[in-house]
């Protein structure tokens with residue numbers, strides 16, 4: 001039980017919400033023979049990544065998208081870290097939400113993106129999720145037969161405390177539905193995954209949408225798997241594809257024993273004396 005397999009499905013997003021949902025089944029069929037334990041989908045995999053579209057595509061928890069994803073988890077006997085979707089609550093607020101289903105299709109976790117992606121890079125990418133989205137207010141872990149796992153969504157990865165909090169809470173791997181762009185992707189995507197993996201001595205799996213050069217927000221792609229030594233174990237390019245990887249928790253334990261960063265922390269002194 002110390003090894004498990006996971007797949008990141010780097011799929012394109014089309015305008016028709018339910019076409020994206022149908023496409024997920026096609027990929028799950030394709031990887032059936034690999035007997036993966038976990039599948040992760042991209043950020044906003046069934047809604048164009050445009051702020052004005054989020055309220056239009058949003059559904060309440062338990063809606064048609066949720067039902068289809070829960071059914072897939074059961075049918076394919078997988079943990080489904082179901083990318084992210086726009087979720088609306090009963091007061092009309094909209095969140096960037098990742099639902100997590102177990103092998104029976106039962107929802108065992110839900111993460112609402114906590115750090116909204118509001119950036120304005122001179123000569124590069126601008127985006128303002130907070131125009132239409134509300135931020136979540138907590139980190140998220142979920143339980144599996146392999147141990148506790150963490151989930152964060154895209155921009156959340158930039159905040160080191162967030163991953164550290166999950167690791168402090170016992171997370172063994174962090175799943176990251178994401179969609180970096182053509183400005184920050186080449187600069188920071190791989191670096192962010194390697195850094196969070198190295199600092200926390202943990203496996204990280206990031207899943208991005210396939211690149212569509214005609215989209216208003218262009219995804220960097222490059223779904224990625226990094227290990228507790230900070231190495232890249234697998235990475236796609238920008239095209240549609242599936243990244244299949246294996247995590248070995250004995251290896252993670254060994255790294256944590258041999259280079260005992262997590263144990264050697266000095267939480268008693270991390271303050272500035274004034």
Ligand SMILES: NC(=O)CCC(=O)C(=O)O
Pocket residue numbers: 043117153154155156158178179180181184185188
């Ligand atoms: N969807 C996002 O949160 C994008 C984050 C991103 O591109 C970054 O640079 O951070």
